[in-house]
Amino acid sequence: MVVPCKICGQISKSSDKQVRGGEILQLYSCQDCNFEFFSHNPEEKLFNDQLDHSRLEGAGLVIPEIQEDYNNGLEQSYNYTKEFLDESDIGKNILEIGCSWGYFLDLVRNYGCKPYGVEINKKRKNYVETNLNINCELNIEKYEETKKRYKKIFLFYVLEYIYEPTKYVDRVLKLLEPSGELIVITPNLNDVLKDIFKNKAFQNFFYDKFTINYFSKKSLEVFLERLDEKYTSYDIRTDQGYSFANHISWHIHKKPMETKIVGGDRYITNINETLLKTKSELGEKLVKIFEKMNLDYSKAISDHDFGNRIVLKIVK
């Protein structure tokens, strides 16, 4: 089957690829864009709460209970608020697309902003509306029908599930107020475990059948050129969320370990907390060594654009 690249429209190459859970799918790749994708649309299954069955159970991991999932998400969201919100956002409309159980939006509200959500998973959408009392829609259409515009729109680990990503981002950019920002985090196709360590187990874990778009820094640059909607500027960087401990674990165990965080882990933080409890001079020295190693490790990877997540900011 001839399938054009979703970004540049040129004919892509196809190959068999094992996804999480062992199924073999046709993966399409465009070398010019450094982009890979599956050609199916996962929307209906996402709507019906199927994602975690594939993403977690397919890899032998356990689906957490709502409360545990919420607390994990909340912890990760603290970092997002620190990184992406500032005083100028207070009192402004903030939209998160793919808001899951709403933990980030809850923090956005605590920060003093007006939160709005989009969540395709019915169960989670209802949770956000009922338990958090935050306005949440199944898709962006309802928001497109109103004149309300947003100072910041967030897509954390969402773009990789969108069937027609360029069309979608064009629609999202229309919802921004002038000088508003769209902030996207998505996994990096150029992953150090997959491409440098060439860890076989990780290569079979990396691709998931619901995750249909695999972007790199390069593919997002081409992506931005292909948008119809105008914007003023953009910034793309990769950053390494997983610690070296996680990579060593992959090397030894050849399988994923539960991290409870999307795109990161707390292994080194936990080790250091344990060491600090000893209140010993050696413990403190070891903490410093681990911290420095982890920083150097992440920096080397990010400097080569191999960080496991890509952070894209578009200013309207």
Ligand SMILES: [Zn+2]
């Ligand atoms: Zn292409």
